[in-house]
Amino acid sequence: MEKKILFPQIGGFVHGGDYNPEQWLDRPDILEQDVELMKKAGINSASVGIFSWSVLEPQEGRYDFDWLAQIIDRLYENGIYTVLATPSGARPAWLDAKYPEAMRVNQMGMREHHGGRHNHCMSSPVYREKVALIDRKLAERFGSHPGVIMYHISNEFSGECYCDHCITKFRKYLREKYDNDIEKLNRAWWTFFWSHRYNDFDQIEPPFVHGETSVMGLNLEWKRFTTWNTNDFMKAEADVLHSVTPHIPVTANLMRMFGGLDYRKMAPHMDVVSWDNYPPFHNDWETLEDTAFETAFQHALMRSLKRGVPFMMMESAPGLVNWQNVNKVKRPGIHRLACLQAVACGSDSVQYFQWRKGRGSYEQFHGAVVDHIGTDDTRIFREVAEVGELLRQIAPAAGTLVKTRAAMLFDWDNRWAIEDMQGLGRNTKKYEQTCIGIWKEFFRLGVDMDIVGSDEDLDCYDLVVAPMLYMLQPGTAQNLKAFVERGGQLLATYLCGYVDSEQLCYLGGFPGDGLKDLFGIVSEEIDSLYPTDRNGIALTEEALGRAAAPAQAGETPSRNGRTPRPRLRRTASRAAPHPQKKAEPAGRRHLRKKAEPTGQRHLRKAGPKPKGTGKYLTTRKSCGCRMPACSAPTPMTSTGAAPP
Numbered sequence: 238m239e240k241k242i243l244f245p246q247i248g249g250f251v252h253g254g255d256y257n258p259e260q261w262l263d264r265p266d267i268l269e270q271d272v273e274l275m276k277k278a279g280i281n282s283a284s285v286g287i288f289s290w291s292v293l294e295p296q297e298g299r300y301d302f303d304w305l306a307q308i309i310d311r312l313y314e315n316g317i318y319t320v321l322a323t324p325s326g327a328r329p330a331w332l333d334a335k336y337p338e339a340m341r342v343n344q345m346g347m348r349e350h351h352g353g354r355h356n357h358c359m360s361s362p363v364y365r366e367k368v369a370l371i372d373r374k375l376a377e378r379f380g381s382h383p384g385v386i387m388y389h390i391s392n393e394f395s396g397e398c399y400c401d402h403c404i405t406k407f408r409k410y411l412r413e414k415y416d417n418d419i420e421k422l423n424r425a426w427w428t429f430f431w432s433h434r435y436n437d438f439d440q441i442e443p444p445f446v447h448g449e450t451s452v453m454g455l456n457l458e459w460k461r462f463t464t465w466n467t468n469d470f471m472k473a474e475a476d477v478l479h480s481v482t483p484h485i486p487v488t489a490n491l492m493r494m495f496g497g498l499d500y501r502k503m504a505p506h507m508d509v510v511s512w513d514n515y516p517p518f519h520n521d522w523e524t525l526e527d528t529a530f531e532t533a534f535q536h537a538l539m540r541s542l543k544r545g546v547p548f549m550m551m552e553s554a555p556g557l558v559n560w561q562n563v564n565k566v567k568r569p570g571i572h573r574l575a576c577l578q579a580v581a582c583g584s585d586s587v588q589y590f591q592w593r594k595g596r597g598s599y600e601q602f603h604g605a606v607v608d609h610i611g612t613d614d615t616r617i618f619r620e621v622a623e624v625g626e627l628l629r630q631i632a633p634a635a636g637t638l639v640k641t642r643a644a645m646l647f648d649w650d651n652r653w654a655i656e657d658m659q660g661l662g663r664n665t666k667k668y669e670q671t672c673i674g675i676w677k678e679f680f681r682l683g684v685d686m687d688i689v690g691s692d693e694d695l696d697c698y699d700l701v702v703a704p705m706l707y708m709l710q711p712g713t714a715q716n717l718k719a720f721v722e723r724g725g726q727l728l729a730t731y732l733c734g735y736v737d738s739e740q741l742c743y744l745g746g747f748p749g750d751g752l753k754d755l756f757g758i759v760s761e762e763i764d765s766l767y768p769t770d771r772n773g774i775a776l777t778e779e780a781l782g783r784a785a786a787p788a789q790a791g792e793t794p795s796r797n798g799r800t801p802r803p804r805l806r807r808t809a810s811r812a813a814p815h816p817q818k819k820a821e822p823a824g825r826r827h828l829r830k831k832a833e834p835t836g837q838r839h840l841r842k843a844g845p846k847p848k849g850t851g852k853y854l855t856t857r858k859s860c861g862c863r864m865p866a867c868s869a870p871t872p873m874t875s876t877g878a879a880p881p
């Protein structure tokens with residue numbers, strides 16, 4: 238079995254989490270107790286320094302790393318390795334007071350005040366300089382420490398800045414993209430509409446909320462630029478660390494299917510992909526099974542960002558979080574389930590936020606391994622310790638790679654374009670939910686799928702699913718055509734192949750760029766549904782019977798000599814007024830709508846679920862995941878049961 242071992246020092250799975258000793262420097266007794274409790278919980282890693290800048294550099298240019306050195310030493314002496322973070326996720330007060338340009342400007346053009354976190358300008362030269370300085374000093378001080386196994390760059394990158402530095406960089410980015418030819422940009426952005434034509438790149442502003450928001454090309458390029466600029470910031474940090482200690486891998490903790498950044502552009506610049514996993518367990522809008530399915534989707538997305546390297550679950554809540562509307566504690570056993578799910582999906586770590594609850598401020602009630610009671614005698618602690626023991630038992634599985642034979646296409650560009658498209662149901666397009674809904678239906682059948690970009694190599698897959706592939710990147714159509722020509726099965730849906738990467742509609746019929754020939758169809762019309770509308774296709778019993786079984790002796794063939802195809806019967810396209818409609822409050826209907834993603838509903842309406850040998854042949858072979866005990870059914874191929 239192919240393996241990629243991330244941390245040979247650990248010899249198994251990473252089990253640890255965010256550790257904030259800087260909050261307890263006046264309590265050496267607690268710092269000593271931390272290590273003893275970590276050993277009891279089977280912890281072998283601690284992520285330190287994530288928000289420690291104001292303690293690491295209490296005044297400009299005066300660095301104090303000795304306390305951190307003691308912590309890293311103590312951890313290492315007790316068999317616990319360190320994931321060392323750069324502190325760029327939040328700034329010390331002295332920095333903002335002296336260099337206000339480090340603070341972000343919002344979409345109204347207003348400079349933000351000091352406070353919070355992740356609100357710095359990625360373009361600010363002085364902020365980049367200060368970050369590079371402290372990163373270099375940290376790497377020089379701790380890079381040769383045998384206990385330091387990884388760098389954790391900043392924390393949960395996010396957000397946009399509309400300051401003058403960023404606007405200048407945006408214009409430079411556009412000049413390079415459009416070969417310094419403003420007419421090329423005008424054509425790409427279709428700016429002759431509403432007289433939006435630009436004469437010069439210096440006239441272009443980002444999409445301020447009270448400014449230009451009606452040019453789709455501008456909106457999309459701003460999002461692409463924000464990813465480019467954030468990536469550039471992250472790479473600058475990684476370059477400093479690699480220049481001092483090239484042997485230590487770097488990561489940046491991502492946030493599931495986050496909408497603000499194209500993670501696929503960022504993943505190549507980190508050695509390992511990691512993400513923070515906070516499923517809304519026990520919510521009131523879906524079943525626990527559905528929560529778990531969606532979590533598996535998010536794991537698959539992260540796994541697929543860097544194929545060939547295990548990912549890490551850098552954060553998860555041992556008990557509950559503090560930032561949802563209702564913060565539910567995990568019921569007994571759910572913690573173990575969630576941790577082993579991460580491992581089965583390809584994670585080589587189970588890490589938490591946070592190790593110990595602080596006494597005050599924003600995260601004082603966020604779940605932790607060690608609660609305010611301060612002992613190991615809690616249910617949460619015992620469950621964490623149980624996971625530590627389980628991870629020790631399955632240590633040989635660390636480094637193994639999850640291999641799938643199916644993939645789903647998911648592009649951030651496509652997502653942004655669909656969101657911004659002015660048409661169809663403004664609030665019911667639901668690209669993400671559709672992807673997740675379809676992915677779930679396959680997963681229920683035992684088909685695990687990678688989630689890849691439309692321009693990625695598809696040679697290792699037998700099945701590719703392309704939900705709502707509205708935007709085609711250059712080469713996507715050719716990629717799909719080549720995939721089908723070599724025998725791959727391609728499944729697409731409505732809203733396929735409408736615009737190119739500039740969001741210009743294809744002429745000559747949808748799906749464009751040659752896909753209408755590949756699929757053998759032209760989409761002439763597209764409609765939208767009100768929430769109460771129902772529209773679907775049903776297979777008749779007669780048709781199903783004929784499709785599921787091979788032609789019997791004596792069966793009458795059709796006039797062309799082939800077995801008759803299943804006949805489709807279209808159901809009502811507009812539901813009659815629902816008898817409960819008047820009696821049902823609008824809020825309740827809304828909840829129902831949210832509970833049922835479009836894609837899932839679409840699939841459900843497409844026909845009865847296959848049973849037995851209907852649509853898929855299954856076997857009890859391993860499903861392809863890394864868990865030795867797993868014997869989930871694996872579809873090997875599809876029969877001809879489905880209508881062509």
Ligand SMILES: [Zn+2]
Nearest residue numbers: 358398400403
């Ligand atoms: Zn800025």
